[in-house]
Amino acid sequence: MNKMETLNNLRIDVEQLDNEILSLLSKRGELVKKIGLTKKELNVNIFDPSRELELLSKIDNNNPGPYNIESLKRIFKEIFAASKFLQYNSELKENKPFLFSRDYKSEDTIVNVNGQNIGDGIPRFIIGPCAVESFEQVQKVAAEMSKRGLNLLRGGAFKPRTSPYDFQGLGIDGLKILSSVSKEYDMGVITEIMSTDQLEEALEYIDVIQVGARNMQNFSLLKAVGQTNTPVLLKRGLSATIEEFKLAAEYILAEGNTNVILCERGIRTYETATRNTLDISAVPILKQETHLPVVVDVTHSTGRKDLLIPTAKAALAIGADGIMAEVHPNPAIALSDSKQQMNFDEFNHFMDAIETFSNKAVLEPVNS
Numbered sequence: 463m464n465k466m467e468t469l470n471n472l473r474i475d476v477e478q479l480d481n482e483i484l485s486l487l488s489k490r491g492e493l494v495k496k497i498g499l500t501k502k503e504l505n506v507n508i509f510d511p512s513r514e515l516e517l518l519s520k521i522d523n524n525n526p527g528p529y530n531i532e533s534l535k536r537i538f539k540e541i542f543a544a545s546k547f548l549q550y551n552s553e554l555k556e557n558k559p560f561l562f563s564r565d566y567k568s569e570d571t572i573v574n575v576n577g578q579n580i581g582d583g584i585p586r587f588i589i590g591p592c593a594v595e596s597f598e599q600v601q602k603v604a605a606e607m608s609k610r611g612l613n614l615l616r617g618g619a620f621k622p623r624t625s626p627y628d629f630q631g632l633g634i635d636g637l638k639i640l641s642s643v644s645k646e647y648d649m650g651v652i653t654e655i656m657s658t659d660q661l662e663e664a665l666e667y668i669d670v671i672q673v674g675a676r677n678m679q680n681f682s683l684l685k686a687v688g689q690t691n692t693p694v695l696l697k698r699g700l701s702a703t704i705e706e707f708k709l710a711a712e713y714i715l716a717e718g719n720t721n722v723i724l725c726e727r728g729i730r731t732y733e734t735a736t737r738n739t740l741d742i743s744a745v746p747i748l749k750q751e752t753h754l755p756v757v758v759d760v761t762h763s764t765g766r767k768d769l770l771i772p773t774a775k776a777a778l779a780i781g782a783d784g785i786m787a788e789v790h791p792n793p794a795i796a797l798s799d800s801k802q803q804m805n806f807d808e809f810n811h812f813m814d815a816i817e818t819f820s821n822k823a824v825l826e827p828v829n830s
């Protein structure tokens with residue numbers, strides 16, 4: 463046998479051993495998955511560092527050579543890491559679809575807020591000033607909404623502003639104003655809560671907790687609102703992908719709160735013609751891939767009053783469950799978002815246009 467033939471034969475032997483190692487690893491993987499499931503039943507942590515150390519020390523004692531122990535430890539640590547991945551994965555992916563998904567729940571989730579069933583197929587309108595500035599200001603808006611039969615009142619008491627020197631909101635006093643106006647007009651209050659320490663006190667005054675775009679990945683806040691029974695309106699982050707948006711909702715659902723409403727509010731792109739870019743196709747994607755209601759914030763996505771009617775029509779046409787928009791008795795003197803809030807004439811024109819459009823859409827469904 464020449465040297466070349468010897469080399470080839472040795473390689474064939476090694477390949478044979480590789481196949482055996484592969485089949486042993488596969489058997490090991492199946493066992494590890496069973497261990498993972500048993501650990502889950504026993505409520506034992508999947509990651510067990512002392513067990514890993516014990517196994518490594520046994521390998522050290524039993525090492526027949528020729529590999530040195532450091533190389534062997536590296537190889538086995540990789541096997542342990544891959545096994546942990548299998549265990550977590552068999553827990554998360556194979557046995558359990560995401561709670562937001564249609565695989566988990568095929569029928570639409572309907573969130574009841576003050577008698578309005580958000581997600582039942584009828585468009586809902588969440589209207590109110592950007593920020594709560596005074597009792598009179600909120601009352602005037604509520605009175606105007608009431609004339610149109612609307613009862614979902616928004617308003618910011620804690621304002622996440624880009625500059626720390628801008629108006630930061632009235633805080634708890636703002637919540638008290640929202641609460642007393644909403645009682646007077648029988649409305650549900652939707653307002654943003656920015657941190658976990660505001661939550662408990664805020665719950666006394668509000669019907670829907672808004673988690674704002676800048677807090678979409680504030681995971682401790684998501685968990686905290688998930689531990690309440692209060693409906694949550696979760697806004698998409700300014701730079702969040704749809705996947706990240708859905709996973710943020712998962713944080714809330716995983717804590718047990720099933721009353722989650724998703725809100726598309728525009729994303730940051732290179733386009734400067736609008737304040738943000740309304741990702742209109744996010745609406746049907748979210749409706750297909752989740753069972754949660756989806757609303758569109760036309761005010762913050764566009765930042766332009768001349769685009770509110772067309773974008774609201776587009777949102778309803780593409781399947782949104784509701785529209786959010788800002789209305790102020792006197793936008794020119796508003797303490798925040800003064801350029802993009804509607805005055806009462808503009809608001810009534812907006813509602814007329816959308817009602818006509820919705821009625822038309824209901825009466826004359828497009829056959830597709």
Ligand SMILES: [Mn+2]
Pocket residue numbers: 592593762788798799
């Ligand atoms: Mn605003």
